[in-house]
Amino acid sequence: MPNIERRDFLKLVGAGGVGVGAGYVLRESIKHPKENLIPHIVAPEEYSSGIATWYNSVCSMCSSGCGISVRTREGRAKKIEGNPLHPVSQGKLCAIGQSGLQVLYNPDRLTGPLVQNGVRGSDSFAQISWEEGLSSVANRLELLNAAGRGDRVAFLSEGMSGHLAQLLELFMEQMGSDRLLHYDFDHPHSLYAAHQQFFGEKLLPYYDLKNARYLLSFGADFLGSWISPVHHSIGFGHSREGLSGARGRFVQIEPRMSVTGAAADEWIAAKPGTEGILALGIAHHLVASGYYQGDDRNEWAVALADYSENVVAGKTGIPVETITRLADTFASSEPSLAIGGGSAGNHSNGVETLVAVNALNYLVGNLGKPGGLVFNPAAAGQASQPHQASLRDMLALAEDARQGQIEVLVINGVNPVFTMPNGTEFGEALAQIPLIVSLSSFMDETAALADVILPSHTYLESWGDSFPEPGVGIPTGSISQPVVAPLYNTKATGDTVLELSQRLSFNEAIPWHDMEGCLKEGWRKIFSQRGGRAQAGGFDLFWRELCKAGAWGEEARFEGTYALDKAVIAGIGVQDPEFSGSADDYPFILHPYLSMALHDGSAANLPWMQELPDPMTSVVYGSWVEINPSTAKKLGLVEGDLVDIESIEGSIRAPVYVYPAIMPDVVAMPIGQGHTKFGRYAENRGVNPIEILSSRVEEHSGGFASSATRIKITPTGDRVEIVKTGGNSRELGREIVQTTGESAGTSAKLNSIPITTVQT
């Protein structure tokens, strides 16, 4: 041991001392922070801490009516899953349904009634009490009612089924107004009109995808956005893997490959708007080749005379061989099914197209059969489905507003200022209405124009019920229960309407005090009419079991026969599609499609949905324009180039995404982005292609021909980086797509004898 000097020794002692202190403090600092154990003041009855409570309810994120099971803990909703007992969703749920929690917990929710205290659109709202809000609205309605001008009140609501719809009807009846409009951007008006024309009833049938062995889909993006994607996905999965023998085959016909098209065995791009002509070409082959042997085959032959395969091939751009092959397979596969909708129904000839698709089902004889088109029995709850407002109805409403015919407009759950094209000047028309009342839970583009906002509960906080339309082949209904206590000072839509009714003394026609009571009485009727097995325990037991299961159904099926009117056959025919804008000035057709994440934009305020990559392009957060590579090359565009998309109605700017699975003269854009209001996650992100669509009305249905706008593309010279999760879609020597071993392709002598020989 060497000698240590005194100073060094002191240094060492000092270092050691400081070290010990530092070690002690280090240990102390990483100990558990102090946590509190906060007891309830009064123990709640509904739950025990640490134990999950599940409630069955109904999803309201779109109009499909999927059953959900919500997991709650300590009175808070934690997770939403599909309800396995529900006939629509059968335990499954889509991404938008899963993100319903972010509606409930959204930081941009309106937390109480508001009144506009500046000019409209100035965003200066003041908080008021419910008493003030309700009485100001009720007073206005009372005055109108007393003056006999109740018909100047309009109620614009989201599409709904069930007793809330009935309540709104009663309310408007008492007001003496027939201006109750249920409006959904994506409501398939042309499909309903086509069924009305073909089958004589304005009800959608049940498409039995589950048992179909060959499916022709004309533009229906049934796995992504068409009618009831979750239910269709289950059926499609069964058709692929659950059938005995061969798997079901499926052909998708659309100008831009959707996520459904990507799952198809064959994807065929017919010229936009000619899908119905293609269907008639197939029909022509079915009749001409003798596949169809019905009594009315002569009438069919006459009606389809103009749609020989050659003519159809010329109009659709699809080779004759493909048409005959599709027709042969369609006729020889049993059962086979044809469905149509989506963009194919959103053309100027939408109804004719979908009638033509129905003709295929008729000719192949699948009506009312498993794997075919099954008619729905009458719905359980109400006699009729509420009237859905088409674009024509909405334009009429706007016109009435401009004429000063409307003095009060109540808006519930819809955002027409966002989902109506700019050309309709819908927002400007609303400005003419003296009093606009919004029941929205969020400050969206439409709510911002309101004078009074009486915010609604979210669907996870309110009572309601749903009778899925279209049905699933059996009468069914389900209860929507509150799964958590209301988070804020909001009211269920039904309760707001009921309180207004009480103030207006509508007690005789509308006797209920709350929505729960209204529901119970409605279901008491259903129970007494068709309660069935639960009869023994009386209504209370039935109600308990109904809420627990979340769904109710009967085994009843549609009973009745169907005969086609000969006049319908004679009337069959599909006009050539018409587009807004001349082909010379506007060389491309705009194909707007519903986003799988954002739907029609109503889910744009949910961060989970904003960050969900689009299934075909993997883009997140923004808007993009899909352009075929050959078109992009011609225009000198690469991914990320900002272009102006201009129609006769206006212009929007978005970056290019080069997409191989789209026709060269079609460009596609997803709907959903481009909000100017609607909370921090939705605002100022991307553009809204609806803005530049021409407001062309489909003649027979009054629906929106949203696929009938021509556009031109002008490069701006600017670029942005598209945010996407996918890298390059090409292999680029990365050896990521390897299907053969090392020895493949080497010239070994095989001594085998091939069928064909190589000529050298």
Add this chain to the structure above:
Amino acid sequence: MNVSIVPALKALVPAALVVGVAFAGVLLGYWGNDTFSPDTSPVQPIEFSHKIHATDNEIPCQYCHTQARRSASAGVPSVEKCVGCHNEVAADKPQIRKLLNYWNNKEPIPWVKVHDLPDFVHFTHKRHVAAGIECQTCHGPVETMDRVRVKRTTDEHPMEAPLKMGVCLDCHKNFEVEHGTDCWTCHK
């Protein structure tokens, strides 16, 4: 010409020595704190005595901690439950007046957690109670304590230790719990 780094290293020795001693000190301090000053006995907002309740008055644990046999968390009784008895019992004592104050103001009592597991441990009381494990096995002789404490392992109460992974594993091994030592049994 040879260049040696030895002189330079030699010059560094005193500094290295200081760093080494300081580091040893850190270890010593850390160990000292860990050994002699583990989590102990936090002061509670009300001087609640488990001894008076569980030993003197023989109230079973699960009379108040009702959720232990049903749920992941044992559950701290609601203020209403305390008041249920103490409206009558000992209502004039100062600590009970504190309780009644909370009740009258409809405020929860901010109890301080004594036994706590990190959030990455999935522990459920229900299974352990169902398996017949005594509360004292993990929590120590709470019924003898006026103020609940956690102590360094002693001979009388080997399990009265902070709830560390070793404690869980020892027990799982002793009882030969099925999958008792799998990571995912607790960390999921």
